[in-house]
Amino acid sequence: MTLKSFIALWTHRYYKYTHIGKAHLLGYQAYLHFKGVKGKLKKGQKLIAIIRTEHFGDIVAAEPISRYVRSLHPDAHIVWFVKPSFSELVAHNASIDEIFREFCVTQRKTLLDTGIFDEVIQLQFTNNNHCPKCQVFVDNPVAARRNINIYNYFNYGNLLEVFAQTGDLIPEKATFPADDKPKLYLQESHRQKVDSLNLKEPFIVLHCQSNYAPKDWPAEKWEQLVQWLADNYLYQIVEIGLKSNLNVSTRVYRNLCGQLSILETAEVIRRASYFIGLDSGPSHLGNASGTFGVILMGSLNDFPEYNPYSGGYGSQENAVFVRQKGLPCAQLSFDFVRDKVAGVIPLP
Known part of the structure; x- marks a missing residue:
């Protein structure tokens, strides 16, 4: 040695x-x-x-x-x-x-x-x-x-x-026996922080990177989606998360990555007209905040189809899952995702 x-x-x-x-x-x-x-x-x-x-x-x-x-x-x-x-x-x-x-x-x-x-x-x-x-x-x-x-x-x-x-609270494979919609406990400080951002409403929130690469959609496809949204809608586009890997120049795009706490991020999502993101932490904030979600999901490890959510996202009453059985998220085509988004957000 x-x-x-x-x-x-x-x-x-x-x-x-x-x-x-x-x-x-x-x-x-x-x-x-x-x-x-x-x-x-x-x-x-x-x-x-x-x-x-x-x-x-x-x-x-x-x-x-x-x-x-x-x-x-x-x-x-x-x-x-x-x-x-x-x-x-x-x-x-x-x-x-x-x-x-x-x-x-x-x-x-x-x-x-x-x-x-x-x-x-x-x-x-x-x-x-x-x-x-x-x-x-x-x-x-x-x-x-x-x-x-x-x-x-x-x-x-x-x-x-x-x-x-x-936690041994319910029998095996049983449904949850009480209110299953998650709640957030937002405070005035979170609202004041988001007020100070002077976000232009209406806006769409994007979350483009998870903490697990197999759940992600390629950056270049996100860039295409941002440009398509900017060309066809009147929404501001706000990206949240820890960091951005996008190269976007459109004036309606704003990058808030790394600038907010978790609950400040939740308050931004709560104010959004739509949340478009991955199966990741911020999508659970979207579910709890009540903002309609467009969730890009693919097959994950040994789960060709799965549903991590309870509440409005779980029932898909307040969300649309964008996926094709057997395909990982990375292999979803831009056209497929675009068409799903267009089916949710009416063109002006």
Whole structure:
């Protein structure tokens, strides 16, 4: 072993084990906190944990579970576990008493192993209960017993139904038994931020890149679509997301990528006349905001056809799925997508 590789090895180990040590310490600190919380509860009140830490579209899709659990346990102290970057999605949810901003799954495991919670509702399965720094996977025994995993989960229903099953809230492959339309908890600060953008209405919101390449549609086809929209409609075209990969020069196009928080983005979508995007986080914001969606979807891994949504998008009362069975999204032709959009948005 060379000196350089020796240093790299021990540097990696130092950061890994420092991270693990911090995770355990934070887990025990959280235990003391929740022990104090539990000590203040009245007799018969439960301390309940709901775990859905990521991704933000999944958290939005799972939101009806917070209201359903509250209906089952009206007096409980309900805690939602979430990664800090997504905490705004549950911060103002009246069905949640407390947010636990999770450091990593090792911290969570340390906390839950103390048995401080009377009930733990896991809306995740083994494959997405992972900390890459600790190199630790945490199992969900309910999901394991029901054989729900990342390779087959859409065989069990939409995301809300899948999460309700992994949380042992509903029987296998059952429909969700309560209001299944996800809600957003927008605040005045989000409205003020979008007001400051001075967006020209009416406008169409586009989301052109997901966090998973097989769900994407090529940039050059998006550019064609933007130009076609600009040539044929009177809408402003607003792109949202983390970053744009488009090369667009039309004056009616505006790029807001990377400039907004999740809920500020949701407020932009809420004000739009239409949302055109991919199967990704922002499409769940569109579903929750009530804006009509045109969703480009293809076959995904082992799912030639699937439906991730509940509510108005799930029933397709407030959305159109643009797809051809067996084709990935990238292989949808521009003409096919254009014609689907034209069938939704009337030409002037």
